[in-house]
Amino acid sequence: MSRSIVNQSRRRFLQGAAGLTLAIYFPWPLAQGAVGQEQAEAFEPNAFLRIGEDDSVTIVAKHLEMGQGTYTGLATILAEELDADWAQVRVESAPADASRYNNLFWGPAQGTGGSTAIANSWEQLRKAGASARAMLVAAAAAQWKVPADDITVAGGVVSHAGSGRQATFGQLARAAAQQAVPEQVRLKEPGEFRLIGRHIPRKDSDDKVTGKAIFTQDIQLPGMLTAVVAHPPRFGATVKAYDAKPALAVDGVVEVVQIPSGVAVLARDTWSAKRGRDALVVEWNEAAAFNQNSAQLLEHYRELARSPGQVARQEGDSDVALAKAARTLEAEYDFPYLAHSAMEPMNCVVSLTGDGCEAWYGAQSQTYDQTVLAELFDLAPAQVRIHTLYAGGSFGRRASKNADYSLEAAHIVKAIEGRAPVKLVWLREDDMQAGNYRPMFHHRLRAGLDAEGNLVAWQHRLVGQSVLGGSPFASLIKDGIDPASVEGAASLPYRIPNLRVDLHSPEDGMVPVQWWRSVGSSHTAFSTECFLDELAQAAGKDPVTWRLAMLGEHPRHAGVLKLAAEKAGWEQPLPAGKEGERRGRGVAVHESFSSFVAQVAEVTVQSDGRFHVDRVVCAVDCGVAINPDVIRAQVEGGVGFALSAALREAITFTDGKVEQSNLHNYELLRISEMPTVEVHIVASASAPTGIGEPPVPPLAPAVVNALAAATGKRIRRLPIGTQLTS
Amino acid sequence: MITLNINGKEMSVEVAADTPLLWVLRDNLKLTGTKFGCGMSLCGACTVHMNGQAVRACVTPVSMADKANVVTIEGVAQSPTGRAVQQAWKSLDVVQCGYCQPGQIMSAVALLEGNRSPSDSDIDRAMGGNVCRCGTYVRIRAAIHEAARSLALRAGS
Numbered sequence: 001m002s003r004s005i006v007n008q009s010r011r012r013f014l015q016g017a018a019g020l021t022l023a024i025y026f027p028w029p030l031a032q033g034a035v036g037q038e039q040a041e042a043f044e045p046n047a048f049l050r051i052g053e054d055d056s057v058t059i060v061a062k063h064l065e066m067g068q069g070t071y072t073g074l075a076t077i078l079a080e081e082l083d084a085d086w087a088q089v090r091v092e093s094a095p096a097d098a099s100r101y102n103n104l105f106w107g108p109a110q111g112t113g114g115s116t117a118i119a120n121s122w123e124q125l126r127k128a129g130a131s132a133r134a135m136l137v138a139a140a141a142a143q144w145k146v147p148a149d150d151i152t153v154a155g156g157v158v159s160h161a162g163s164g165r166q167a168t169f170g171q172l173a174r175a176a177a178q179q180a181v182p183e184q185v186r187l188k189e190p191g192e193f194r195l196i197g198r199h200i201p202r203k204d205s206d207d208k209v210t211g212k213a214i215f216t217q218d219i220q221l222p223g224m225l226t227a228v229v230a231h232p233p234r235f236g237a238t239v240k241a242y243d244a245k246p247a248l249a250v251d252g253v254v255e256v257v258q259i260p261s262g263v264a265v266l267a268r269d270t271w272s273a274k275r276g277r278d279a280l281v282v283e284w285n286e287a288a289a290f291n292q293n294s295a296q297l298l299e300h301y302r303e304l305a306r307s308p309g310q311v312a313r314q315e316g317d318s319d320v321a322l323a324k325a326a327r328t329l330e331a332e333y334d335f336p337y338l339a340h341s342a343m344e345p346m347n348c349v350v351s352l353t354g355d356g357c358e359a360w361y362g363a364q365s366q367t368y369d370q371t372v373l374a375e376l377f378d379l380a381p382a383q384v385r386i387h388t389l390y391a392g393g394s395f396g397r398r399a400s401k402n403a404d405y406s407l408e409a410a411h412i413v414k415a416i417e418g419r420a421p422v423k424l425v426w427l428r429e430d431d432m433q434a435g436n437y438r439p440m441f442h443h444r445l446r447a448g449l450d451a452e453g454n455l456v457a458w459q460h461r462l463v464g465q466s467v468l469g470g471s472p473f474a475s476l477i478k479d480g481i482d483p484a485s486v487e488g489a490a491s492l493p494y495r496i497p498n499l500r501v502d503l504h505s506p507e508d509g510m511v512p513v514q515w516w517r518s519v520g521s522s523h524t525a526f527s528t529e530c531f532l533d534e535l536a537q538a539a540g541k542d543p544v545t546w547r548l549a550m551l552g553e554h555p556r557h558a559g560v561l562k563l564a565a566e567k568a569g570w571e572q573p574l575p576a577g578k579e580g581e582r583r584g585r586g587v588a589v590h591e592s593f594s595s596f597v598a599q600v601a602e603v604t605v606q607s608d609g610r611f612h613v614d615r616v617v618c619a620v621d622c623g624v625a626i627n628p629d630v631i632r633a634q635v636e637g638g639v640g641f642a643l644s645a646a647l648r649e650a651i652t653f654t655d656g657k658v659e660q661s662n663l664h665n666y667e668l669l670r671i672s673e674m675p676t677v678e679v680h681i682v683a684s685a686s687a688p689t690g691i692g693e694p695p696v697p698p699l700a701p702a703v704v705n706a707l708a709a710a711t712g713k714r715i716r717r718l719p720i721g722t723q724l725t726s
Numbered sequence: 727m728i729t730l731n732i733n734g735k736e737m738s739v740e741v742a743a744d745t746p747l748l749w750v751l752r753d754n755l756k757l758t759g760t761k762f763g764c765g766m767s768l769c770g771a772c773t774v775h776m777n778g779q780a781v782r783a784c785v786t787p788v789s790m791a792d793k794a795n796v797v798t799i800e801g802v803a804q805s806p807t808g809r810a811v812q813q814a815w816k817s818l819d820v821v822q823c824g825y826c827q828p829g830q831i832m833s834a835v836a837l838l839e840g841n842r843s844p845s846d847s848d849i850d851r852a853m854g855g856n857v858c859r860c861g862t863y864v865r866i867r868a869a870i871h872e873a874a875r876s877l878a879l880r881a882g883s
Contacts, residue, residue, distance in 0.1 A: 066823055067821075067822030067823030067824065067860045068822070069822070201816070201819060202819045202821065204821065204824060205815070205816045205819055205820075205821055206816065207824075208821040208824030208827050209812045209815045209816055209820075209821060209824075209827060209831060210759070210799065210800075210803070210812065211757075211758070211759020211760070211798070211799035211800050211828045212759070213824050214758075215761075215825060217752075217758070217761065217762060218752075218758035220756060220758075226753075251742065269749060269753035269754070270749055270752070270753055270762070271745055271746065271749035271753070274765075341859060342823070342825075342859060343761070343763050343769065343771060343823065343825040343826045343857070343858070343859045343860075344761070344763070344823070344825045345762075345763075390823070390824065391823060392761070392823050392824070392825025392826075393822075393823040393825060393859050393860060394823075395859070425762075427765055428763065428764045428765060428766070428769075629819060630819075633819065633822060633862070633865070634822075636861065636862070636864045636865070637822055637860045637861035637862060638861070639861065640858075640860075640861020640862075640863055640864075641859070641860070641861045643861075644859075644861070662764055662765075662766050662768060663764050663766070663768040663769055663857065664766065664768055668857050668859060669857075669861065669863075670854050670857065670863075671849065671850055671853045671854060671856070671858075671863040671866065671867065672850035672854060674861070674863035674864060674867075676864070677864050
């Protein structure tokens with residue numbers, strides 16, 4: 001057994017995972033990483049399936065269930081090819097083990113993100129199901145002495161019509177285990193699907209409506225201590241000195257330890273740990289800390305936007321075309337830092353054991369986290385056994401690019417020399433102020449129309465911190481272009497003969513940034529689709545037909561745009577509001593993560609400028625719709641998530657301090673503000689793509705375009721806040 | 727020593743009187759269905775019933791629960807309304823991440839206990855203190871109407 005990888009620098013691992021080229025070899029027998037629930041069952045044809053003699057069908061999910069419905073989706077794919085009965089299927093979380101459970105789009109790393117869970121698992125789980133089905137059939141054929149081709153399978157029952165014989169999966173399980181794994185299997189044609197495309201219930205509903213679902217916050221281990229940490233008030237500040245005595249005087253507090261990210265108070269329960277931290281006195285060294293205001297940052301970004309950046313895409317000569325254009329328009333857009341603000345604040349349970357380390361949490365980047373924790377404890381990554389639990393939301397946060405919260409938990413365990421398992425709890429304030437935000441961005445767009453109102457020139461300059469920099473995906477940055485900064489802008493689908501997209505990625509910012517649901521598209525869809533709307537108006541064209549005219553080479557964009565417009569009744573006038581109300585309708589279309597979404601938003605604006613989004617009609621094309629109801633749920637939720645950010649969300653700084661701390665000053669959408677959402681799914685035979693993120697990007701531009709239609713006012717700064725009332 | 731009546735059972739705990747009920751439920755009594763979200767009564771994830779009223783356990787000192795009947799998500803199925811709401815939540819697959827849902831359900835049950843036929847604006851008022859970051863509000867609204875319908879059917883039969 002080689003241990004050479006243990007001392008390999010983290011940097012090399014990161015480069016490997018990022019480039020998807022350098023294969024990392026995990027030489028340890030990872031069977032030992034098998035956790036808790038796994039037990040020998042009658043038939044385990046592959047890493048994703050176990051069938052018990054009690055007819056139970058256990059499907060092993062390699063991806064984190066954080067609300068997006070992936071347990072249901074993954075299980076549907078496998079159960080479909082297996083021909084299992086949906087009621088007999090249960091889902092269990094895979095142990096962290098990249099050799100069996102890597103994300104096929106991420107090379108040798110296990111993890112969930114980029115709306116890839118279904119897309120990367122599609123072929124893998126179909127084959128896993130079909131192969132197991134073939135082994136069950138072969139077992140029945142041998143027992144019944146009939147040709148395998150005459151055997152049918154449906155609803156967990158294997159049948160031979162000619163002899164009238166039948167057996168359940170459980171009855172055949174032991175015999176199936178003796179069959180050879182087939183080298184080739186036939187996958188179903190879409191017309192044969194019995195689960196895919198149908199409405200079947202989620203697998204996590206029962207546990208989640210009864211309170212039985214176990215989240216990280218709910219883990220209790222014998223002797224476990226709960227830790228709450230005093231974090232520095234500014235990014236880059238460090239502990240100068242601290243007085244543990246007042247904290248230790250609090251009932252229930254057991255220990256106070258310094259760690260790289262602050263001072264941890266360990267107690268027998270959460271409330272005592274919090275009270276201990278409140279009592280703790282820490283003096284911070286803030287000489288090198290972040291000390292800027294949001295306004296200064298924005299001024300700096302505006303300054304950068306005056307000079308050319310790294311070119312991400314260039315076609316024709318946009319400078320010449322702009323100079324010759326009959327009419328030019330220019331607009332600047334500003335986007336704030338955003339917090340993910342999952343309902344369950346970040347947390348992690350870590351315990352040192354005799355032969356390694358165990359961790360329980362909503363792990364989203366298992367392989368990366370294993371590597372980071374292994375380095376801290378001087379273990380092999382496989383000795384870091386991660387139990388992936390339900391996550392109370394993530395929106396990108398739990399795939400921490402610096403493993404901040406899991407590493408913090410591990411540091412605390414290390415500081416107490418592993419004497420007790422530790423549950424690190426971030427209170428809402430810790431979560432809100434810990435950084436790893438969606439980066440602040442400034443966009444500057446210029447465009448030219450010819451005399452006929454055709455769009456002939458487009459220039460788009462973006463200024464904002466790189467999210468891939470310093471992450472396991474850093475090597476995707478090529479020639480100074482972080483693809484996650486310009487996605488949606490550099491991939492603008494409209495036929496425009498002269499176009500340039502360029503980027504500044506300021507590196508002097510000390511604010512940690514990270515992917516946030518829909519990543520670059522969370523800002524690029526807004527600036528491009530709002531600017532398009534302004535241009536359509538300037539050209540005297542209808543926003544839908546004008547877009548469609550430029551989408552000839554992008555039929556899937558055009559398909560969702562047409563469908564959304566048709567279902568929203570775009571051709572008919574919007575019914576008028578009450579006396580004094582102004583109503584408006586706006587549209588936007590955007591592709592992200594290879595899924596296509598168009599939305600038409602309808603708004604009502606009161607005479608004082610307050611407004612409500614009444615209805616959002618959505619059309620989505622995400623390939624084969626595995627679970628249409630889960631897709632609808634993701635689109636409904638994505639609309640709510642995106643509207644929340646558009647209305648009020650912003651993380652801002654005064655003298656380097658985050659101004660927001662809890663939900664009173666970082667306000668999330670509430671039920672009264674939720675619009676009616678209609679979801680229409682394009683029938684497709686293309687391989688399935690993601691749906692967790694793609695519903696988010698078009699919402700804000702559709703709403704702001706609707707507000708412009710209602711009021712004539714173009715909002716170019718998010719959040720919308722009080723811009724219409726003041 | 728404080729004696730509590732939780733889901734119809736008497737339980738005693740040795741904690742300071744000002745300890746929030748939330749942490750007594752979760753850490754002392756291991757009833758972890760009630761969730762911590764904000765600690766400031768802003769998100770509703772910790773909603774429980776105290777003598778039939780929806781309260782935020784994160785800001786309710788345990789001493790206030792002394793001699794009160796407390797119902798948590800673990801006990802809500804003891805009432806027909808609780809069962810109807812949970813069933814509606816399941817039949818519409820309301821949940822996504824699920825973390826806020828025990829609180830949402832407790833608020834919905836309290837609403838329906840006092841108002842068998844809530845309007846959309848009644849729902850907005852009663853559910854306004856419960857945040858769902860996944861944005862399941864469309865289905866929360868639909869599930870409350872669905873539970874109201876099923877309770878009305880039961881009452882009529």
